[in-house]
Each structure stands twice: as C-alpha cells, then as structure tokens.
Amino acid sequence: MIPRRPEPELMLEPEQARAYAEADFAAPHEGFVDAFAEAFPGPVTGPVLDLGCGPGDVSLRFATRYPDCEVDGLDGAPAMLAAGDALMAGHPAADRVHLAEGCLPEARGPRAPYATIISNSLLHHLHDPAALWQTIARDGAPGAAVFIMDLRRPDTTETVRALVAEYAADAPPVLRHDFEHSLHAAFTPDEVQQQLAAAGLEGFTVTVTSDRHMTIVGRLPETA
Ligand SMILES: C[S@@+](CC[C@H](N)C(=O)[O-])C[C@H]1O[C@@H](n2cnc3c(N)ncnc32)[C@H](O)[C@@H]1O
Structure with missing residues (x-):
C-alpha cells in the first residue's frame, strides 16, 4: 500500500477553480444524489449542509x-x-442554495443543527480528517442523515497512473494533475473506519462503490 501524500487543503488557484467548475461532472454528481436517495429513501425537507461544496454543482443537483x-x-x-x-x-x-466561505473545522453551518449533511470529495483534502467528523458531530442534529462520497487511495502508484489514464486522459492538465494528487491524498476504507471509531461514529458504514470511490453513510446518534 502506498503511503498517503496530502495535497493542499484549499483549491485556491483561479485557474484550478475555473477548470473544476467547467468540467462535466454531471454523471458522478447525479450519481451522488442517486446514491443518497438509495441510502435515505423518502423526502428531504429543511436545511441541508454541504461541506466543501466547491462551486456548488452537487448542492444545486x-x-x-x-x-x-x-x-x-x-x-x-x-x-x-x-x-x-x-x-x-x-x-x-x-x-434555495446558499454558498458561503468558511474553513473546517472552525466554520459552522449557519443554520446548525442540520438533519441532513452531505459532502463530496472533501475528505481527501483535509490534512487532519478529524475536522470533517468533528464538524458533522457538532453541526448535525440528533439522528441526522450523513452521506459522504470520496476517492479512496489505490494500493500502488501503477494503479494511480492507470486510473488517471482511464478517467482523466482528455481532461485539462490542471485537472489531470489534481486527480493524480487527490488519489495519493485519499484515505483507504480501513483508515476511514479508524477515523470513525476515534470520532465515536463507528455506526457509520464505509462501502467501496467503484475502482476509485467509497461512500460513508450513517445517522448521528439520537442522543449526545
Ligand atoms: C474536490 S473539491 C469538491 C467540491 C464539491 N464538493 C464537488 O463535489 O464538486 C474539494 C473542496 O473542498 C474544499 N476544502 C478543502 N479543505 C477545506 C476545509 N478545511 N474547509 C472548507 N473547505 C475545504 C476545497 O477548497 C474544494 O473546494
């Protein structure tokens, strides 16, 4: 297993942000909402918190x-x-979508506590992953539905290269570079299980969903 190699937390470069916002993420982002609906059937009402929302494509969908x-x-x-x-x-x-600047774990969701918290592709950016689990435990309501999707780190550098070749061959160089670095920065499902246990969220389920993705799904405890 290759060691984790963190990447910069925040995506601060305008060229990087523009390329990201202009990329076609329709399939994975609709897939994110589909997978949420499968994990939590039924309506969603009230405010939802989207952590590491980026340009807001998942929030809008x-x-x-x-x-x-x-x-x-x-x-x-x-x-x-x-x-x-x-x-x-x-x-x-x-x-109905309100995006705001704020850095985890200091920033709070403005309407906490939330009954629903979602996050796509944030976890692998965090130098200290506890920032995500602390924020969720603090800003989620008792019993809140939590749905996270992220990359998972491959076993070998060769697999990283193969995934970049398969999924980002035609992407702009800045996005190809980001994808490669993100795969190196991602956690493994076992590492996430350990993070959840340390955060008191061992009831959450970590599921491998593709050759590069995993989901982390659960409800916050009903009582603190
Ligand atoms: C790969 S993007 C994903 C954006 C969006 N969720 C999506 O799926 O399109 C990761 C985002 O997390 C943000 N981010 C990283 N660390 C953060 C932190 N500590 N607090 C808030 N946002 C953070 C980055 O700035 C970036 O916009």
Whole structure:
C-alpha cells in the first residue's frame, strides 16, 4: 500500500477553480444524489449542509432533486465559490442554495443543527480528517442523515497512473494533475473506519462503490 501524500487543503488557484467548475461532472454528481436517495429513501425537507461544496454543482443537483429543501454550502476557497457564480446564474434551484466561505473545522453551518449533511470529495483534502467528523458531530442534529462520497487511495502508484489514464486522459492538465494528487491524498476504507471509531461514529458504514470511490453513510446518534 502506498503511503498517503496530502495535497493542499484549499483549491485556491483561479485557474484550478475555473477548470473544476467547467468540467462535466454531471454523471458522478447525479450519481451522488442517486446514491443518497438509495441510502435515505423518502423526502428531504429543511436545511441541508454541504461541506466543501466547491462551486456548488452537487448542492444545486441535490436542491433540484429535493424541492422542499434548502442547501447551505461551506467552502474555504473563495476561487471555488466564485467559479460557481456561472452555475448559479439562472438555475431554477439557485434561490434555495446558499454558498458561503468558511474553513473546517472552525466554520459552522449557519443554520446548525442540520438533519441532513452531505459532502463530496472533501475528505481527501483535509490534512487532519478529524475536522470533517468533528464538524458533522457538532453541526448535525440528533439522528441526522450523513452521506459522504470520496476517492479512496489505490494500493500502488501503477494503479494511480492507470486510473488517471482511464478517467482523466482528455481532461485539462490542471485537472489531470489534481486527480493524480487527490488519489495519493485519499484515505483507504480501513483508515476511514479508524477515523470513525476515534470520532465515536463507528455506526457509520464505509462501502467501496467503484475502482476509485467509497461512500460513508450513517445517522448521528439520537442522543449526545
Ligand atoms: C474536490 S473539491 C469538491 C467540491 C464539491 N464538493 C464537488 O463535489 O464538486 C474539494 C473542496 O473542498 C474544499 N476544502 C478543502 N479543505 C477545506 C476545509 N478545511 N474547509 C472548507 N473547505 C475545504 C476545497 O477548497 C474544494 O473546494
């Protein structure tokens, strides 16, 4: 197993943010909402917290799928939030999506406690992954539904290269570079299990969902 090699936490570069916001993530991001719906069947109402929301594409797709919810997105990178302006402009769900600048774990969801918390592709950015689990435990309501999707670190450098070749061959160089570095920075399912145990969230389930992804799903305890 190759060792974890962290990457910069925040995506601060305007060129990086623009390329990310312009990339076509329709399939994986709709897949994120589909997988949430499978894990938590039924309606979603009230405010939802999207941690590390970036330009807000997942926030918008989630708000579109669940017309009775509002989504509060938090991200520490002004460039990523600004890159989302083009996605928001004229989008029918934009009035129910509120993105704000804030760095975990200091930043709080503005309407905490939340009954639903989602996060896509944030965990591998965090130098200290406890920041995510602390934020969820602090800002989630008792029994809150929590749905996280992230990359998982491959066993070998050769597998990293093969995944980049398979999934990012035609991507702009900045995104190819980010994908490769993100795979090296990602955690393994076993490492996430250990993080959850340390955070008192051992009831959550870690599931490998593809050759590069995992989901982490559960409900916060009903009592503190
Ligand atoms: C790969 S992007 C994912 C964006 C979005 N969730 C999506 O799926 O399109 C990861 C995001 O996490 C943000 N991020 C990283 N560390 C953070 C922290 N400590 N607090 C808040 N945001 C953070 C980065 O700035 C970046 O926008």
